[in-house]
Amino acid sequence: MNRHIRRGWAVSDRAGPISTMLRPREDAMAAAERVAALLGLRLGERIRSGASGSLILKATRSDGTTVAVKVDHPARMCLAEHAALAAVGFTPPLLKQGVRADVAVTPWIEGARSERGAGLGTTEQVAALLGRLRLAIPPSDALGFDEVVWGLLRSTVGGDHRLGKTSPIDVEVMRSDSEQLLRAPHQSILLHGDLTTGNLVFSVDRAWAIDPRPHRGPLEWDAATWCLWAVPADALPQHVDLLSRIAALDRRLVASALRFQAAAFLTYRAEVGLDLPPDVLAMASYDLSADHEGLSR
Numbered sequence: 001m002n003r004h005i006r007r008g009w010a011v012s013d014r015a016g017p018i019s020t021m022l023r024p025r026e027d028a029m030a031a032a033e034r035v036a037a038l039l040g041l042r043l044g045e046r047i048r049s050g051a052s053g054s055l056i057l058k059a060t061r062s063d064g065t066t067v068a069v070k071v072d073h074p075a076r077m078c079l080a081e082h083a084a085l086a087a088v089g090f091t092p093p094l095l096k097q098g099v100r101a102d103v104a105v106t107p108w109i110e111g112a113r114s115e116r117g118a119g120l121g122t123t124e125q126v127a128a129l130l131g132r133l134r135l136a137i138p139p140s141d142a143l144g145f146d147e148v149v150w151g152l153l154r155s156t157v158g159g160d161h162r163l164g165k166t167s168p169i170d171v172e173v174m175r176s177d178s179e180q181l182l183r184a185p186h187q188s189i190l191l192h193g194d195l196t197t198g199n200l201v202f203s204v205d206r207a208w209a210i211d212p213r214p215h216r217g218p219l220e221w222d223a224a225t226w227c228l229w230a231v232p233a234d235a236l237p238q239h240v241d242l243l244s245r246i247a248a249l250d251r252r253l254v255a256s257a258l259r260f261q262a263a264a265f266l267t268y269r270a271e272v273g274l275d276l277p278p279d280v281l282a283m284a285s286y287d288l289s290a291d292h293e294g295l296s297r
């Protein structure tokens with residue numbers, strides 16, 4: 001099976017949405033128990049068990065330190081990419097790498113999560129974190145950026161454009177943004193691929209990313225995901241400017257990636273019958289040239 005299957009709204013795999021490809025796991029707890037026995041972990045609080053069968057547990061090692069045990073489908077674990085991201089301190093290290101292809105054990109990071117409405121200080125930490133990605137060495141078979149962009153484009157504006165006449169998505173804008181993205185320089189950086197608020201932990205002195213869905217691409221892509229999930233629409237210019245200055249990003253490319261991801265996200269929400277959040281609607285038509293003076297690099 002293609003190990004680069006994606007999940008959630010970014011269901012861009014060629015073969016179709018993940019929900020039609022992977023059956024929920026019923027044996028996740030048993031897998032966690034086997035790994036715990038092998039590594040001498042005491043399993044604790046169940047943090048989350050996803051609809052697809054993923055499972056996150058807190059556990060304690062014999063030395064008293066706390067770890068996260070995550071069980072998911074091997075196709076979604078991307079352990080080689082995860083290791084490459086961990087090597088540059090972007091994600092917590094994988095402890096006992098390769099014990100099983102469907103289990104990751106990482107140190108538990110004590111810290112705060114962020115919700116939409118992040119302040120500039122939080123975005124500053126994310127920008128510093130993004131800088132680490134330039135140093136990561138992608139595995140040779142890491143998913144390419146073109147596959148991600150084409151996959152999302154197809155699922156959003158493809159044959160059966162699902163939003164109908166009232167669609168807030170401007171298909172032409174999406175097409176031209178996809179062209180900008182695919183012309184971007186530095187498309188081979190190993191990205192996190194799902195840099196949402198739920199996948200970042202802010203410890204005392206720095207941010208950590210967890211739960212990567214890695215693929216190659218330009219840094220602007222991950223920066224845009226952060227903006228989409230965390231930043232209030234009316235504060236976008238300041239956050240985009242800060243990210244761009246600290247991580248040396250192309251602001252226009254951040255804007256293209258943001259519009260593009262917002263459009264795909266809205267289409268997904270409409271498809272599953274969810275409301276279309278006003279902030280995300282605003283992001284789908286974000287116009288960089290409307291940013292106020294003094295914010296340009």
Ligand SMILES: Nc1ncnc2c1ncn2[C@@H]1O[C@H](COP(=O)(O)OP(=O)(O)OP(=O)(O)O)[C@@H](O)[C@H]1O
Pocket residue numbers: 047048049050054055056067068070092106107108109110113198199201210211
């Ligand atoms: N190593 C860790 N340190 C601290 N918190 C963690 C760690 N791993 C997971 N968590 C917590 O568990 C939550 C879920 O983890 P993760 O994102 O890996 O699971 P998931 O099932 O893929 O969730 P989702 O589908 O929401 O992305 C995180 O939002 C975070 O709060």
Ligand SMILES: [Mg+2]
Pocket residue numbers: 198199210211
């Ligand atoms: Mg997550």
